[in-house]
Amino acid sequence: MKVLVATGRTQGTRGNDYHHAVEGELVRIDPPCRKDRDDPDGRCGCGRGFAGMNSQRATTTARVAEVPLTREEYAEALRSSLERDGVDQCSCRALDEADGLAELAATWPVGTVVERRLDALTRRTQEVPS
Numbered sequence: 001m002k003v004l005v006a007t008g009r010t011q012g013t014r015g016n017d018y019h020h021a022v023e024g025e026l027v028r029i030d031p032p033c034r035k036d037r038d039d040p041d042g043r044c045g046c047g048r049g050f051a052g053m054n055s056q057r058a059t060t061t062a063r064v065a066e067v068p069l070t071r072e073e074y075a076e077a078l079r080s081s082l083e084r085d086g087v088d089q090c091s092c093r094a095l096d097e098a099d100g101l102a103e104l105a106a107t108w109p110v111g112t113v114v115e116r117r118l119d120a121l122t123r124r125t126q127e128v129p130s
Helices: 071-084 091-106
Strands: 002-006 050-052 061-066 112-117 120-126
Touching: 002 050, 002 091, 071 091
Parallel strands: none
Antiparallel strands: 002 061, 061 112, 112 120
């Protein structure tokens, strides 16, 4: 299935880019905090970041990747990640959120690097998958 994964590709395109996540790990999109909810360039950085599901570290760039996961496995990875972060997440809600993330990833071809600006994702570049 197509999903978003952390990438350092295209880092530096914006002066406030950051990449602390593990290259290739699954990412999720968390709601921005009060500091950043109206400004993707806010000091916190969460309004422009993707959260690494395993490392719990963030990045401002994600890449569309094809991964060998079922829908249920993807939802479980998301639910488990949220649980580690202290977010109470039932399995059915995690499945809905995973479906939403998969729908976003399905918008672009594999290899596309995207950035986040609050609720909007835009393409930075499309690369040929290796």
